[in-house]
Amino acid sequence: MFDPTAFENMKVVMEGxxxxxxxxxxxxxxxxxxLMNLAKLSRVYEVTFTESxxxxxxxxxxxxxxxxxxxxxLLPSNQEGQSAGAHLTILFKMRHENRQELHEEIEEELTRIWGSDRSIKQKVSFNPMEKSNEIMKEITIEFNRLILEDQIDDLFMMVDYILDSVKKLKQFN
Known part of the structure; x- marks a missing residue:
């Protein structure tokens, strides 16, 4: 039997x-x-969903x-546990009309939900050969810190914040 890492424990909670x-x-x-990258000994777990x-x-x-x-x-004597945890990113993808006020309203809504201490970045792409004013937007929310195993209960509550964000973002379609 092995002792699961903080990453494994957080993954199981998030997945559940x-x-x-x-x-x-x-x-x-x-x-x-x-995914596990054996060359760099890193792990990535991604789960994608929609509201419906x-x-x-x-x-x-x-x-x-x-x-x-x-x-x-695994070697706390070397680093005193300073980096024991995982990084969490939330990525939203959506389409909407390309208007500056929509970008600003989206930023305001997500800042209201997630707080000002999170990094919220919007990335836009479009096909310049199409006559449409519609864009594809990717919005990332990053926490600017390591998520520790002590904060594992916060992952449950985070799902509510995510669903609230999805409902708000749907209004911009």
């Missing part, structure tokens, strides 16, 4: 919280990746841990 919502019909999980099968807003939760995070946990 989302699959409970999927089974309950609140969300529809559309993709999942659990035909929702215009897609969300991906990305949990990442690198060798430094693993070493800090």
């Amino acid at each position: 919280a989302l699959y409970d919502r999927d089974i309950g019909g609140e969300i529809a999980i559309t993709d999942r990746n659990d 099968a035909n929702s215009a807003v897609q969300c991906t939760l990305i949990l990442q841990a690198n060798l430094e995070n693993l070493a800090a946990e």
Whole structure:
């Protein structure tokens, strides 16, 4: 028997919280990746979902841990546990009309939900050959810090914030 790492424990909690919502019909999980990079000894877990099968807003939760995070946990005498944890990124994808006021309103809504101490970045792409004014937007929310195993209960509450964000973002379609 082995002692699971903080990454594994957080992954299981996050996965359980989302699959409970999927089974309950609140969300529809559309993709999942659990990757290990053997060259760099890093881990990435991604789960993608929508609010419903035909929702215009897609969300991906990305949990990442690198060798430094693993070493800090397994060899605490070397780093005093300073880096034992994982990084969490939330990625939303959606389409909407390309208007500056929409970009600003989205920023305001997400800042209201997530707080001003999170990094919220909007990235826009479009096909310049099409006459449409519609854009594809990717919005990332980063926590600017390591998520520690002590904060594992926060992952359950975070799902509510994510669903609130999806509902607000749907209003911009």
